[in-house]
Amino acid sequence: MAVNPRAAFGRHRDVGPRVVAALRGGGYGVTALLEPDYATLRSAAASALARPDGGCADALVVVGGDGMVSLGANLVAQTGIPLGIVPSGTGNDMARGLGIPLDDTDAAIAVLTRALGCGIPGSPVVVPGPIITRTIDAGRVHHADGTTWFASVVSAGFDARVNERANGMRRPRGASRYTIAMVRELIGLRAIRYSLVVDGQARELDALLISVANNGSIGGGMRIAPDARLDDGALDLFVVAPLSRIGLMRVFPRVFRGTHTSLPQVSLERVRSVALDAPGVVAYADGERIGPLPVTIEVVAGALRVLA
Ligand SMILES: Nc1ncnc2c1ncn2[C@@H]1O[C@H](COP(=O)(O)OP(=O)(O)OP(=O)(O)O)[C@@H](O)[C@H]1O
Numbered sequence: 001m002a003v004n005p006r007a008a009f010g011r012h013r014d015v016g017p018r019v020v021a022a023l024r025g026g027g028y029g030v031t032a033l034l035e036p037d038y039a040t041l042r043s044a045a046a047s048a049l050a051r052p053d054g055g056c057a058d059a060l061v062v063v064g065g066d067g068m069v070s071l072g073a074n075l076v077a078q079t080g081i082p083l084g085i086v087p088s089g090t091g092n093d094m095a096r097g098l099g100i101p102l103d104d105t106d107a108a109i110a111v112l113t114r115a116l117g118c119g120i121p122g123s124p125v126v127v128p129g130p131i132i133t134r135t136i137d138a139g140r141v142h143h144a145d146g147t148t149w150f151a152s153v154v155s156a157g158f159d160a161r162v163n164e165r166a167n168g169m170r171r172p173r174g175a176s177r178y179t180i181a182m183v184r185e186l187i188g189l190r191a192i193r194y195s196l197v198v199d200g201q202a203r204e205l206d207a208l209l210i211s212v213a214n215n216g217s218i219g220g221g222m223r224i225a226p227d228a229r230l231d232d233g234a235l236d237l238f239v240v241a242p243l244s245r246i247g248l249m250r251v252f253p254r255v256f257r258g259t260h261t262s263l264p265q266v267s268l269e270r271v272r273s274v275a276l277d278a279p280g281v282v283a284y285a286d287g288e289r290i291g292p293l294p295v296t297i298e299v300v301a302g303a304l305r306v307l308a
Pocket residue numbers: 003004005006007008009035036037038041063064065066067068088089090091092093286287288
């Protein structure tokens with residue numbers, strides 16, 4: 001179990017110990033990993049999964065936000081090891097897409113323990129039963145530094161620029177830094193000239209942002225691709241055409257309801273692979289920095305088993 005104590009700016013530090021207690025109480029042995037930073041946590045989790053006795057972990061459970069789902073997906077995609085998620089982050093879009101309760105930690109833990117077939121704590125013999133998983137697609141991003149898996153969404157445009165700016169800010173420490181970063185990026189809003197290859201077909205277009213979605217939402221419930229399905233063997237290519245600042249601000253609230261899709265500046269298309277290029281644009285996958293374009297993104301059907 002890999003825990004990010006800094007998820008949601010450290011507001012939910014109680015969640016990790018509660019998950020450990022529930023799993024141990026249900027009959028599982030738990031290796032709980034907490035490290036000072038993400039990279040150390042990732043290598044500690046990789047070492048824990050590669051058990052020295054040659055055995056296989058029953059599951060990897062991540063506690064945190066979408067960045068932790070990214071960490072988990074990159075360790076278990078195509079291994080058959082199931083991924084459990086207990087959301088304690090800011091956005092939690094992957095948990096949202098999987099229907100895992102977001103604001104009720106006990107209910108989220110119950111989803112996990114049920115899927116793991118945990119025994120009932122307090123009963124004379126607590127032995128886990130069969131594990132029940134759901135199989136979903138994952139995406140793969142090929143970039144200059146290698147290949148990165150994603151579960152939710154790759155962004156490369158206005159929203160990624162906001163992320164990039166917010167990450168570079170020292171203050172404020174809370175979520176309001178994203179609002180400030182967004183306002184600053186809005187001031188310099190301009191269309192980006194993209195070169196794409198979509199399922200083998202080359203195109204050039206101007207857009208404010210392009211996202212490639214396996215899951216339906218980003219940024220804590222912005223339903224960019226409201227009809228996206230996690231198990232359809234496809235990704236949703238989301239493009240917002242050039243708009244004025246006021247035009248973009250009008251689209252923004254509609255994204256939370258998913259009613260933006262009828263606007264002429266918004267397009268959604270079901271695809272299997274997308275090569276993306278644009279000068280000076282950085283790609284983010286599941287909220288984590290990938291690096292500058294170009295990247296190539298593809299769907300890998302059924303690559304993840306999840307406990308949800
Ligand atoms: N000790 C740590 N362990 C793991 N990640 C850490 C740690 N300290 C800081 N981080 C940072 O936390 C980020 C991931 O956060 P996470 O996604 O879990 O929560 P969040 O950002 O609040 O939620 P969301 O991504 O859903 O909005 C990573 O980018 C990582 O650099």
